[in-house]
Amino acid sequence: MTTQTTTPKTPSPATPGGATGLIGIPPHLGRALATGGGALTVVSTFLAWTWTSAFPGDLTVYGYPGGLQVLALIGGALTALLGLASYGVKGLRWLAPAGADPAVKFAALATLATTWYTVIAISAQLGGVVNLEPGGYLAAAATLIAFLGALALPFRHPDPDPFDPDSTSWERFRHTTAQRWGTVRAAFAPGTPRPAPTLPSWAEILVIVAVLGVALTVFTYGIGTEYDELFVGFLITAGLGFAALHRSGLIAQVTEITARHQNITICGAFVAAACFPFTQTDDQYATLGVYILIFATVALGLNIVVGLAGLLDLGYVAFLGVGAYAASLVSGSQSSPFDVHFPFWAAVLVGAAASLVFGVLIGAPTLRLRGDYLAIVTLGFGEIFRITANNLDGTSGPDVTNGSNGIAGIPDLDILGFDFGTHHDVAGVTIGRFANYFFLMLLITAVVVLVFRRSGDSRIGRAWVAIREDETAALAMGINGFRVKLIAFAVGASLAGLAGTVQAHVTYTVTPEQYLFAGTTPPNSAFLLAAVVLGGMGTIGGPLIGAALLFLIPNKLQFLGDYQLFAFGLALVLLMRFRPEGLVPNRRRQLEFHEEADAPAVLGKTGA
Incomplete structure (x- = not known):
């Protein structure tokens, strides 16, 4: 009987642990490009992107972002902040507890997709790129630079997900032990940001209030988009921005905080929902809400x-x-x-x-x-x-x-x-x-x-x-x-x-x-089942979020006409491919779909 073992690879000298990016740019230069590109994108939103107000949102004003420029501003600011967090800036350590490099990629992609979608829409509706002002060219170039810089950053595996409040005591003990051991290893790993200290209870409650406020703001903005191009840009920015925060570990950290204060979170969610009608001036969007x-x-x-x-x-x-x-x-x-x-x-x-x-x-x-x-x-x-x-x-x-x-x-x-x-x-x-x-x-x-x-x-x-x-x-x-x-x-x-x-x-x-x-259009049996599967089976928040998305998106995508169900079905296929456990998964079901993530790596093979 002979034993064959794999020889461990020599870590790359460019990055800790041998992690490399997708292109040949050194990681430190990639961080600089991503951070600088995000900052330039923010600057470009205060310039005019087109010369005429015929394009929805009036992107002709200097010094005041409007319409799709606001979404590009949010994406650029998120990219720049995550880029600074990747340098280990002390004040931004809370933004990326699991490491900022993977999150920068998604933030830069969100900014690139939103900005280039806007530039292409302006060119298509107004008759060519000649209708772009210097701000539009600067935004297109800045987002491309930021995205190329993000591709040069190394990959890192995310930290373990927070414990599920429905899990058994033994599962919680195992997960807590794994998290603590991961924290110890991260503290001694070169280039890995240390996790933020544990917050007191009153501060965690303030975090929950802030999160619910942000959720209400995002929902109100999405449901109140006045034209089709703005809603498509909102979907791009919100979807990829959420992916960026998830990769940074911020979503996991917030989820753990809400799990420790579940009663407060549920009550706060209903209070935030009750504030929604007061944000509307008429019944146009309150209709969608009910x-x-x-x-x-x-x-x-x-x-x-x-x-x-x-x-x-x-x-x-x-x-x-x-x-x-x-x-x-x-x-x-x-x-x-x-x-x-x-x-x-x-x-x-x-x-x-x-x-x-x-x-x-x-x-x-x-x-x-x-x-x-x-x-x-x-x-x-x-x-x-x-x-x-x-x-x-x-x-x-x-x-x-x-x-x-x-x-x-x-x-x-x-x-x-x-x-x-x-x-x-x-x-x-x-x-x-x-x-x-x-x-x-x-x-x-x-x-x-x-x-x-x-x-x-x-x-x-x-x-x-x-x-x-x-x-x-x-x-x-x-x-x-x-x-x-x-x-x-x-x-x-x-x-x-x-x-x-x-x-x-x-x-x-x-x-x-x-x-x-x-x-x-919902409600029908197919949409109801899709809402449960999309949101996360066996959870409370999952079907609520899934139903909100599945009702809101088809109503906002009516301009697609015959292609509405095609786009909707394609989005569901992609979601089931990359997140089959749902948006708010139960940890047991998440492990069923991602058992390979917790399986031990095979280091060798035995043969006769």
């Missing part, structure tokens, strides 16, 4: 079925429709065959109870199936619901749903004398109709989050996770799989029905075409 909350609430209910219990439900949007129809039939609509007008609390109970009953009736005979067979049956249920609602028109069947015309003329809510259909003045700010429903939907979302969190931490929640991981092993340990899955189905259906009661009053009309399996 629809996002409805979509997010339904996605969180689906997360119980898919994320916790592991049941693939392709007809979940039907439960939203059941709740909406049930509430509309008892809310005093002239199109309803029932001459009744229940108060809101009674309509909510009717909608949730109707969805609960349908969830039990559909789940009882079908939940003995597994995998693809269960998915096909639930897909069939969604189509049966839509076809049945179309046929209950008094001709093909009894007159209940008014057929394809649906239930129209649903009145606005009136709770304790508060009319949701009229404007109200709060602290000198006028709150419109959709803002009223936004606050109501925010309260319902808080209830759904509470139900999800409590049920996930309960005995039944642990049984759901056991069924999801290995149903055969769970059954062998004495878990009643059918009962556990039926409870998940029933709870998820009732939460969807709860959101459906508000949707019926917001939209005034409930029709079968609103509850398709797939379509160009």
Whole structure:
């Protein structure tokens, strides 16, 4: 038997540990180019990029960035700051706890993509590069220089991710030990920035407040983009900028802080969301806000079925429709065959109870199936619901749903004398109709989050996770799989029905075409499932963020026309390729997709 071992490579003298960049420029020169290019980009945003205001955003003003220049300014400033952090500047050490070199690459790429997209758009719309002013040429050259300098920087592996609050004590101990050992090694490694000291509790709470403020600002800016070019630039800057902060380790550090103060983070997130209507001057974007909350609430209910219990439900949007129809039939609509007008609390109970009953009736005979067979049956249920609602028109069947015309003329809510259909003045700010429903939907979302969190931490929640991981092993340990899955189905259906009661009053009309399996706009079953998978299955924030993105982006990309779904699908494919665990992953699922990251390296091979 002979043993072959690999000979360790000699570290490169240019960089510590032998890490090299993609081009032949020395790393120290690359840092200078990236930092200087980012600073020049900031300067260029205070110059005119074009001579005419025909291009949206009016990029003709000197000394005042506007439109897409603001995004280039943010990208350039981030590149310059990360470049300075790569030099080990003491005041910027907090910006890159895992090392700034990989983050500089993404920051420079974000700035380059946003700036060159703007330059190309100006040239295409106005008729050539002759329409560029010196500021546009300077921005294009500066971002290219910064990106070439970033390519010369060495690669470094990111530090371990922060512990998952859902993990066991042993997993937390292992992760904490790995982090401390990594900190010790980093302290003695040449060229590696030392991690920032641990903050006191009051300072960590201030960090959470600052993060929530930034999140509210970014969301408000994205939802309020006034023209198509600005929204595309926003997507580029926000996406690659988030990747840069993730590579720097700042996102991981903030995630660890929020995990230590989870209750404060959740409460602060709802307070920040409640501030959103006060940032709007009319109902134009508050409309999107209330629809996002409805979509997010339904996605969180689906997360119980898919994320916790592991049941693939392709007809979940039907439960939203059941709740909406049930509430509309008892809310005093002239199109309803029932001459009744229940108060809101009674309509909510009717909608949730109707969805609960349908969830039990559909789940009882079908939940003995597994995998693809269960998915096909639930897909069939969604189509049966839509076809049945179309046929209950008094001709093909009894007159209940008014057929394809649906239930129209649903009145606005009136709770304790508060009319949701009229404007109200709060602290000198006028709150419109959709803002009223936004606050109501925010309260319902808080209830759904509470139900999800409590049920996930309960005995039944642990049984759901056991069924999801290995149903055969769970059954062998004495878990009643059918009962556990039926409870998940029933709870998820009732939460969807709860959101459906508000949707019926917001939209005034409930029709079968609103509850398709797939379509160009949410909510539909395909988008709901994509929101759960995109955001992160089994988490609270994941479906909320995924639903917000999946509702906002298609509404903003309508200018693409027939290419809208193509661009959307391509983005999903890329996300699943590079981050299959979702934007806010559960650590267990993250390890399932990235097991090779924690596997020991093979140093040799044994042969006979």
